[in-house]
Amino acid sequence: MSDKTTNPIAFVAKGTIPPAPPPASQAGVVKWVRDNLFSSVPNGVLTLVALAVIYLLLQKTVPWLVNGVWTTSSLNECREVLDGRVGACFSVLTERWHQLLYGFKYPADQYWRPNLALVLLLVAAAPVLFFDLPRKLLIFTGLYPFIAFWLIWGGTIMAPIVALVGFVAAGAVFQIYGRGSFALGFFGGIATALIVWTLGGMLIPEGASDNAMLQAVPSRDLGGFMLNLMLGVTCVSLSLPLGIALALGRQSDMPLIKWICVVFIEFVRGVPLITLLFVASVMLAYFFPPDATVDLFLRVVIMITLFSAAYIAEVIRGGLAALPKGQYEAADSLGLDYPQAMRLIILPQALKISIPGIVNVAVGLFKDTTLVSVISMFDLVGMIRGPILASTEWNGVYWELLGFAAFLFFIVCYGISQYSQWLERRLATDHR
Amino acid sequence: MSTLSDPPQEQFRLSMLVNDTRYRSLTFQAIAALLLALSIWYLGNNLIQNLRAAGLNISYDFLGNPAGYDINQRLVEYDNQDSHGRAALVGILNTLLVAFLACITATIFGVIAGVLRLSNNWLVSKLMAVYVEIFRNIPVLIWIIIIFTIMTAALPGPRAFRGDDPASTMVLDLFAFTNRGVYIPMPWFESGIFASAALNWLLVLAVLVGSFVATRKIEAWASHKQEETGVRPKTLFMVLGVWLVPFLLLMVIMGLSWEVPALKGFNFQGGIKIGGPLIALWFALSIYTGAFIAENVRAGIQAISKGQTEAAAALGLRPGRIMNLVVLPQALRVIIPPLISQYLNITKNSSLAIAVGYADITATLGGITLNQTGRAIECVLLLMLFYLTASLVISMVMNVYNASVKLKER
Numbered sequence: 001m002s003d004k005t006t007n008p009i010a011f012v013a014k015g016t017i018p019p020a021p022p023p024a025s026q027a028g029v030v031k032w033v034r035d036n037l038f039s040s041v042p043n044g045v046l047t048l049v050a051l052a053v054i055y056l057l058l059q060k061t062v063p064w065l066v067n068g069v070w071t072t073s074s075l076n077e078c079r080e081v082l083d084g085r086v087g088a089c090f091s092v093l094t095e096r097w098h099q100l101l102y103g104f105k106y107p108a109d110q111y112w113r114p115n116l117a118l119v120l121l122l123v124a125a126a127p128v129l130f131f132d133l134p135r136k137l138l139i140f141t142g143l144y145p146f147i148a149f150w151l152i153w154g155g156t157i158m159a160p161i162v163a164l165v166g167f168v169a170a171g172a173v174f175q176i177y178g179r180g181s182f183a184l185g186f187f188g189g190i191a192t193a194l195i196v197w198t199l200g201g202m203l204i205p206e207g208a209s210d211n212a213m214l215q216a217v218p219s220r221d222l223g224g225f226m227l228n229l230m231l232g233v234t235c236v237s238l239s240l241p242l243g244i245a246l247a248l249g250r251q252s253d254m255p256l257i258k259w260i261c262v263v264f265i266e267f268v269r270g271v272p273l274i275t276l277l278f279v280a281s282v283m284l285a286y287f288f289p290p291d292a293t294v295d296l297f298l299r300v301v302i303m304i305t306l307f308s309a310a311y312i313a314e315v316i317r318g319g320l321a322a323l324p325k326g327q328y329e330a331a332d333s334l335g336l337d338y339p340q341a342m343r344l345i346i347l348p349q350a351l352k353i354s355i356p357g358i359v360n361v362a363v364g365l366f367k368d369t370t371l372v373s374v375i376s377m378f379d380l381v382g383m384i385r386g387p388i389l390a391s392t393e394w395n396g397v398y399w400e401l402l403g404f405a406a407f408l409f410f411i412v413c414y415g416i417s418q419y420s421q422w423l424e425r426r427l428a429t430d431h432r
Numbered sequence: 433m434s435t436l437s438d439p440p441q442e443q444f445r446l447s448m449l450v451n452d453t454r455y456r457s458l459t460f461q462a463i464a465a466l467l468l469a470l471s472i473w474y475l476g477n478n479l480i481q482n483l484r485a486a487g488l489n490i491s492y493d494f495l496g497n498p499a500g501y502d503i504n505q506r507l508v509e510y511d512n513q514d515s516h517g518r519a520a521l522v523g524i525l526n527t528l529l530v531a532f533l534a535c536i537t538a539t540i541f542g543v544i545a546g547v548l549r550l551s552n553n554w555l556v557s558k559l560m561a562v563y564v565e566i567f568r569n570i571p572v573l574i575w576i577i578i579i580f581t582i583m584t585a586a587l588p589g590p591r592a593f594r595g596d597d598p599a600s601t602m603v604l605d606l607f608a609f610t611n612r613g614v615y616i617p618m619p620w621f622e623s624g625i626f627a628s629a630a631l632n633w634l635l636v637l638a639v640l641v642g643s644f645v646a647t648r649k650i651e652a653w654a655s656h657k658q659e660e661t662g663v664r665p666k667t668l669f670m671v672l673g674v675w676l677v678p679f680l681l682l683m684v685i686m687g688l689s690w691e692v693p694a695l696k697g698f699n700f701q702g703g704i705k706i707g708g709p710l711i712a713l714w715f716a717l718s719i720y721t722g723a724f725i726a727e728n729v730r731a732g733i734q735a736i737s738k739g740q741t742e743a744a745a746a747l748g749l750r751p752g753r754i755m756n757l758v759v760l761p762q763a764l765r766v767i768i769p770p771l772i773s774q775y776l777n778i779t780k781n782s783s784l785a786i787a788v789g790y791a792d793i794t795a796t797l798g799g800i801t802l803n804q805t806g807r808a809i810e811c812v813l814l815l816m817l818f819y820l821t822a823s824l825v826i827s828m829v830m831n832v833y834n835a836s837v838k839l840k841e842r
Contacts, residue, residue, distance in 0.1 A: 035552075043553045254464075271819045272781065273780075282808035286478070286483065363569070367570070371573060409570050409574065413569035413570070
């Protein structure tokens with residue numbers, strides 16, 4: 001006791017003790033590895049298995065990629081250069097890239113035309129994809145189909161101009177008469193367009209395409225990845241309005257229109273795309289007038305458009321069903337008629353909800369354009385399996401070609417799905 | 433002052449067909465019916481004219497004519513003297529076979545990948561994310577061709593198995609992976625109860641179904657006991673016994689033995705041959721659709737709110753039971769509808785068989801038969817009819833199942 005009273009405090013801290021670093025097992029890389037890779041025994045086993053799988057994959061692919069040969073002119077030369085080592089023969093890509101991208105018949109000196117069309121496509125798509133861009137750019141988007149048609153097919157410039165004039169005239173008629181009655185404006189517009197096209201068709205002289213500014217390229221000369229892109233873009237953009245119409249028709253109160261839409265949608269969704277492509281290649285010709293020759297590209301576009309329209313219709317129907325009933329009733333109570341209610345209230349919301357689904361359909365459709373190789377159109381897959389692998393120089397170069405095709409499709413599809421996720425976040429207006 | 437009175441009964445006037453919303457729909461439907469009839473007439477008329485010009489008619493008689501082509505992969509007896517109809521039947525069975533196999537394996541791949549993608553193991557979840565993104569974003573046709581190429585170009589020919597020091601050997605001396613297909617041992621019965629092999633296999637199937645029913649009974653009995661006494665009787669050994677004893681007994685009685693494939697002459701003989709095209713199609717469809725199913729499974733599990741897991745943990749359930757008793761039954765309701773459409777997609781995508789020469793209905797009826805007979809319209813219509821029926825049946829069966837697991841709301 002007495003000791004304590006004389007010297008009551010044995011130790012006095014002079015300052016704050018600096019915080020000790022956490023134990024090595026609780027910080028930094030070690031902690032991360034422990035938490036994320038080896039948190040339990042099964043987890044540790046999984047990690048080791050995953051590492052083994054990654055090692056095996058890399059062990060096969062890395063030497064193959066690194067030793068790749070880019071400069072030879074046939075598979076045999078490739079093998080000589082490689083001299084027994086494992087390595088890819090990428091020279092097939094450097095030698096045949098034009099065939100893979102444009103098909104084997106598109107005139108080589110005209111490659112700038114599809115290239116320009118692709119660049120302009122990006123410009124035209126930009127205002128649709130990004131809302132912050134000035135709305136004036138949409139005018140160019142409206143003009144783009146005609147410019148692209150003229151660039152890719154060439155021939156007389158009169159044809160796209162007549163088509164454009166028809167659309168402009170129809171739009172004007174709709175603007176004037178559509179205010180009073182939607183139906184009058186709509187059907188009036190269609191009639192106007194038909195009249196303009198018929199008259200304009202007579203104006204184009206016979207053989208106008210022969211000495212046109214751009215050399216005319218027939219549809220059967222299109223091919224390669226360009227064909228996939230063209231089919232994808234054309235069919236998705238054509239099937240959107242058709243899909244919206246089908247979805248609205250399926251929701252309609254009118255039994256006849258509803259049943260036409262239901263039967264069409266369910267029929268198309270019940271059969272594989274290949275059978276529809278068979279229809280395009282062997283059957284559709286029977287349904288056109290006897291003297292008409294509709295080329296294969298157009299027939300395929302028609303069938304793929306109908307196909308994707310049915311899927312898009314189902315996606316949009318989901319969006320329409322997801323809207324609260326109050327929105328429909330609110331539109332009614334404001335005294336809006338059906339076209340106004342749809343255009344101003346229902347569709348903007350329903351389409352917003354449907355965007356992820358629509359993008360899914362678009363990506364799926366773009367991937368499905370490879371199926372045209374089955375009906376002997378030379379798209380990217382068709383080029384690989386047909387002319388390139390069958391040639392004596394490149395018989396046996398499977399992995400490089402298929403890998404290249406897979407790479408191209410992956411870039412485009414992954415890009416689109418990333419865009420869709422960005423858009424979803426951007427459009428999310430609900431409160432979370 | 434009367435505030436309300438019946439509106440005056442209006443006489444129906446013709447202008448109301450345009451101006452009155454009550455009657456306008458009649459006008460629209462009349463126009464639609466007219467347009468529909470006109471287009472049908474137009475198309476039909478074109479068809480008749482075109483057929484007459486080509487000297488053709490619509491007739492299904494060709495189905496009875498000899499087909500004249502061989503089919504390698506077949507489930508029923510067929511040779512090239514059989515009719516086109518028989519060839520179509522072989523094709524239908526092949527389509528159903530590959531669709532059935534691919535549905536099972538795609539579900540397995542998808543569930544594993546979907547669950548692993550949610551794993552707290554960083555490496556594994558990233559690996560699964562890469563798998564899903566790579567397979568979803570590349571066309572299934574390219575995958576089919578890639579795997580078919582592996583089958584034909586990367587595997588050794590039967591010749592490589594020959595000699596004292598062969599370049600390739602059979603796996604476990606039972607399985608042979610060659611570029612002509614994969615050979616696996618075939619089970620058969622030495623002393624079957626019935627003379628026909630098919631009947632013996634039906635008997636095996638019947639025994640298995642019986643075991644399944646008995647298991648359900650045992651589980652029901654155990655649940656009943658648990659309700660009454662609060663203690664669940666141990667059923668593991670009973671269930672094992674019900675499955676194994678009758679099955680093994682039957683196998684011993686019938687004398688099960690295996691026919692192992694062996695190299696004879698230029699090729700392997702015996703065993704079951706699974707052709708390269710079938711494997712390519714099966715595997716490609718499985719991993720491609722598996723990636724989609726993985727996303728559905730992940731979405732389904734994530735749709736279950738965290739509170740459910742936490743509540744189950746608070747009740748003292750172990751993680752495995754939380755998954756089995758709380759999360760999965762609820763997640764299944766979210767997963768099943770998209771799963772149905774994935775099964776439909778597999779069935780429809782199996783038509784890509786034509787790209788690798790697997791003799792499904794598209795390749796027989798829509799391919800060789802169509803080209804030989806030139807009966808384009810009939811073949812394509814029959815083809816569509818088959819796929820429509822298959823789609824409808826699958827969605828019907830799955831809808832029944834979906835209704836049975838649906839949330840019962842009162």
